[in-house]
Amino acid sequence: MLAAEEIRRLQEQARLLRIDILSMIAAAGSGHPGGSLSLVEIFTALYFKIMTLDPRRPGAEDRDRLVLSKGHAAPVLYAALASRGFFPRDTLSTLRRLGSPLQGHPARHCLPGVEVSTGSLGQGLSVANGMALAARLDDAPWRVYVVLGDGECQEGQVWEAAMTSSHYRLDNLTAFLDYNGLQIDGPTDQVKNLEPLADKWCSFGWNVLSIDGHSFSEILAAVEEAHCRRGQPTMIIAETVKGKGVPFMENRVEWHGVAPNREQLKEALAGLGKKEAEEN
Amino acid sequence: MSLKATREAYGEALLALGRSNNRIVALDADLSQSTYSAGFAKAFPDRFFNVGVAEADLIGTAAGLAAAGKIPFASTFAVFATGRVYDQIRNSVAYSRFNVKIVGSHSGVTVGEDGASHQALEDISLMRSLPGMTIIVPADAPEAYRATLAAADWEGPVYLRLGRPKTAPVLPSDAPFQIGRGLLLKSGRDICLLSTGSMTAVALEAAAILAEQDIYATVIHLPTIKPLDKEMIIEGAAKTGAVITLEEHSIIGGLGSAVAELLGEYRPTLLKRLGVPDCFGQSGTAEALLKHYGLTPSRVATVAGEMVKNRGA
Structure with a gap:
């Protein structure tokens, strides 16, 4: 069991990531808050508890790898990388500007810590498989994590890759599915139903765990279980709330890809308990 | 062989x-x-x-x-x-x-x-x-x-x-291969044949036919389409004043287009792109298809002869 103190530390880190996500998207004037906020606890757990990383050696061979397949959630990745010290936090305010290393979607050659350029949906799991195969060839201990969107699972390549992961028994690969239930055109069950989603992954040969994607104890327990699983990749279907942490954004499809204006940002940050001293 | x-x-x-x-x-x-x-x-x-x-x-x-x-x-x-x-x-x-x-x-x-x-x-x-x-x-x-x-x-x-059919070697056995470099296979003053892949064999045979008609072709094999050997192409164009590109590919976007872009900008030269015209292929034997799309030595020699003639003195 996690100590209550550890949970509180992660919760505080998650709060800071949310503040960074909202601030950078507001400064950019565009971006994807909804699907970034739904991933905050998962990214906090990965970057501040689970993954072996050294910000001073972003290319270290023994690092764990994360592939953000749903590349439009770049802000949560950038916020986590900055907080972990991969680059100065003040770079966050350059998001989406000309010449910024923080491209609208993650660009590998621009920013340390970005493992692959994503943004065109459906491709990340294949790349993660390739990394996991390489780790196994080298008998290396590092692990691969991949984060998929729910709408993204409508892409055919996801299922090509899902077969590859299980065929090659990639137990060094752990996937998260950000199941917030909303995509650009509406609820996933109306646009094109994904259910029964857990059964689909099961039938593709995966070890499937369903959790509350905002519960640190559930995220960490699921990852631990994934690490213990032999001969099978693990899919953690994380039920999440799109826009989590900002009441007026929660479960609202219109916040998929729109930046908050100044007033909305102020309200959102106030709700997150941002103190004046934390501003700028 | x-x-x-x-x-x-x-x-x-x-x-x-x-x-x-x-x-x-x-x-x-x-x-x-x-x-x-x-x-x-x-x-x-x-x-x-x-x-x-x-x-x-x-x-x-x-x-x-x-x-x-x-x-x-x-x-x-x-x-x-x-x-x-x-x-x-x-x-x-x-x-x-x-x-x-x-x-x-x-x-x-x-x-x-x-x-x-x-x-x-x-x-x-x-x-x-x-x-x-x-x-x-x-x-x-x-x-x-x-x-x-x-x-x-x-x-x-x-x-x-790569290609499917078995073919005979066409390049000298000691030909160097370097990414970005073309191979000058024949030097002639009248026309420059720029070819890639399987069409280099056709270009060499076409040059032999042309030589019998006292038309002397430069033949340059371009195994790398990108990066392109710009110097060698411009030199070939400058020396002959007439260029034909040859490729087993659409005439849109491949070697012909790359050469047209290069010469149009740096050395405007009489140019003919030979390849598959703007259409899909079809079934047939490889030989029948190459003939159908005009990718044969005799057809290339005919096109080259006409270009040289029409260019005039």
Whole structure:
């Protein structure tokens, strides 16, 4: 069991990531808050508890790898990388500007810590498989994590890759599915139903765990279980709330890809308990 | 003379690479017998990954292997290795700057009887527009062997375009292969034939026909479409004043277009692009198809003769 103190530390880190996500998207004037906020606890757990990383050696061979397949959630990745010290936090305010290393979607050659350029949906799991195969060839201990969107699972390549992961028994690969239930055109069950989603992954040969994607104890327990699983990749279907942490954004499809204006940002940050001293 | 397909030579080179470098890995999408990656698969089963009939996944998996320091060669038919997975190559490979070697066998119309669905005529065009992509189209089996070794040494994404039919060697046995360099095979003052891949054999035969008519052709083989050997092309154009490009590919977007872009900007020259016109291919024997699309020595010689004549003195 996690100590209550550890949970509180992660919760505080998650709060800071949310503040960074909202601030950078507001400064950019565009971006994807909804699907970034739904991933905050998962990214906090990965970057501040689970993954072996050294910000001073972003290319270290023994690092764990994360592939953000749903590349439009770049802000949560950038916020986590900055907080972990991969680059100065003040770079966050350059998001989406000309010449910024923080491209609208993650660009590998621009920013340390970005493992692959994503943004065109459906491709990340294949790349993660390739990394996991390489780790196994080298008998290396590092692990691969991949984060998929729910709408993204409508892409055919996801299922090509899902077969590859299980065929090659990639137990060094752990996937998260950000199941917030909303995509650009509406609820996933109306646009094109994904259910029964857990059964689909099961039938593709995966070890499937369903959790509350905002519960640190559930995220960490699921990852631990994934690490213990032999001969099978693990899919953690994380039920999440799109826009989590900002009441007026929660479960609202219109916040998929729109930046908050100044007033909305102020309200959102106030709700997150941002103190004046934390501003700028 | 022994006949061998460029894809066979690729398989041999891949095997040699596998022996000398354990970073080399190979992937295929259920066509390993046809692409000749099967030899590598048998020798190095741990380093070979068949992803089944799933080309998008083929490219992505190769990208991931490259991300972790491997040198992946991912092979399938050219038509599936490029157009079908253009976006995977664009984002997961080229934009990510991964060291992936994409190998497309069965390119062009010489696939033959399988017809248009299997005849890659747009693959060079697609790959050429991707930043950072290197495109290699060997003329014969020995060059395909050398090109495969060179691709492994080259840092960055490569598209290696191979053919189905067994062909005779056309280049001198000691011809050097260097990415970005053309090969001057014949020097003549009247017309410059620029060819790539299987069409270099046709260009050389056409030059022989022309010589009988006292028309002397320069023949330049361009095994690398990108980067292009600009100096050699401009020199050939300047010396002769008339250029014909020859490729087993659509005349849109391939070697002909690359040469037209270059000469239009730096050395405007009388130019004729020979290849498959703006249409899909069709079934037929390789020989019948080449004849149908005018990719024969006699047809090239006729076009060249007319160009020289019409250019006047």
